[in-house]
Amino acid sequence: MSCEHLICARCSGPVVEGRCPTCRAARAEVHDHGPSVPPSVVLIALVLAFALAFALALQHLS
Template sequence: MSCEHLICARCSNPVVDGRCPTCREARSELHRHGPSVPPSVVLAGLVALFFVALVLQRVYG
């Protein structure tokens, strides 16, 4: 979602302009990007852990 088409309920201006504190907060909330890991990397890690578990089970089981 982008803030280009959002209108602030407080000042009735586009949120992308950031004219009031409410606009600026909404804009920063929409553009906040935390550290995210692509799903393919998570899946590859899970597959690797599964194979390690299989090998350990075969060696010690």
Template sequence: MSCDHLICAYCSHPVSEGRCPTCRAARAELHGNGFSVPPMLVLAGLLTLLFAALVLQRCAA
């Protein structure tokens, strides 16, 4: 979803312009704070790396 076509109910201007605090809050909520990785995905990745390291260590010995 994009805020380009949304109209603010408070000031009746496009949300993308951010003319009032309500517009700015809605725009920030829609755009978020960037890319975020779920903690469970990070944990799964770390466990996979740990498992791979243990397997490689076992094969090298």
């Protein structure tokens, strides 16, 4: 959802401009995507997954 076309009921301005506290709160709510995972955590998880897969493959071969 985008706030580009939303009009604030309090100040009658575009929400995207954030003219009043209500606009700013609505804009923050629309654009809040929750906590994101840092790229370093994703990289560590991928490395661990590949290491586990490699260890399992070596165990299967021997």
